[in-house]
Amino acid sequence: DIETKKRFAQAALEHSRRAVALDGDNPVNILSLAVSHGKLAVYSDPKAKVKYSRLVREDAERALALDPGYAWAHHVLGRWHYEVATLGVSARLFVRLFYGGLPPASLDEGVRCLQRAIELEPGELNHHLELGFAHAAAGQPEQARRAWRTGLAMPSSGKHDEPAKQRAREALAALD
Numbered sequence: 001d002i003e004t005k006k007r008f009a010q011a012a013l014e015h016s017r018r019a020v021a022l023d024g025d026n027p028v029n030i031l032s033l034a035v036s037h038g039k040l041a042v043y044s045d046p047k048a049k050v051k052y053s054r055l056v057r058e059d060a061e062r063a064l065a066l067d068p069g070y071a072w073a074h075h076v077l078g079r080w081h082y083e084v085a086t087l088g089v090s091a092r093l094f095v096r097l098f099y100g101g102l103p104p105a106s107l108d109e110g111v112r113c114l115q116r117a118i119e120l121e122p123g124e125l126n127h128h129l130e131l132g133f134a135h136a137a138a139g140q141p142e143q144a145r146r147a148w149r150t151g152l153a154m155p156s157s158g159k160h161d162e163p164a165k166q167r168a169r170e171a172l173a174a175l176d
Contacts, residue, residue, distance in 0.1 A: 002043055009039035027063040027070045034059035034076050050095055050102060056080050057103055071120035075127055078113030081105045082134040107138040125154035125161060129168045141175050148172045 013036035019029040034056045041052035057080050063073040084105035087095070095101055114131040121127060128151030135144035148168045156162050 006040070006043040009036060009043060012036045013040060025066060027067040027073060030059055030066065031063040031070070031073050031076060034063065034073075038076070038080075046094070050100075053080070053084065053102055069120055071117040071124065071127065074113045074117040074120065075130060078110045078117060078134060079130055080110075081113060082107055082110030082137045085110060086137045107134065110134040111138060111140075123154070125151040125156070126158075126164050127151075128154070129164050132168055133171065136171060136175070145172060145175060 013033070016029065016032040016036045019026070019032060023029055037052040037055040037059065041049045041056070044052060056076065060073050060077040060080060063070055064077065067073070082105075084102055085107045087102075111131065111134045114127060114134050117124070117127040118131060128147050132144045132147035132151065135141075135147055148171065152165055152168060152172075156165065
């Protein structure tokens with residue numbers, strides 16, 4: 001249930017904070033904060049979502065400052081850009097009026113970050129699948145299809161690969 005998932009996300013954030021306290025110059029530890037903040041945002045009220053969203057970007061950028069070649073930091077930042085850039089006008093206005101807004105985001109930057117993740121780790125199917133979603137959000141259906149098909153053709157090896165593939169299959173089917 002949602003409360004259990006929220007507790008797990010909060011526990012992950014606490015573990016991430018401890019990892020950063022032990023080694024604050026490790027980009028993996030810093031990015032774990034971004035991922036934990038992103039998970040908590042899913043289960044939070046609007047004010048907390050905005051706060052966590054800002055932290056996702058800050059943490060991903062901090063991880064990249066420590067290691068510009070860290071593919072997953074590019075991935076997280078790319079996803080942040082395309083998700084924030086696709087917020088509706090009313091949602092964006094609401095966030096600006098009540099919570100001070102969000103940092104600027106762009107679909108082009110989301111695509112660029114995800115392409116960089118692929119350059120760094122071409123064998124990671126999740127980079128390809130998320131690039132497909134960024135292209136779809138940017139109104140580039142052919143590029144989205146190509147990215148999804150590339151990712152779907154790769155073997156699943158991680159826990160999250162099959163759910164990510166299913167999400168991409170559904171999006172691909174909706175395009176066709």
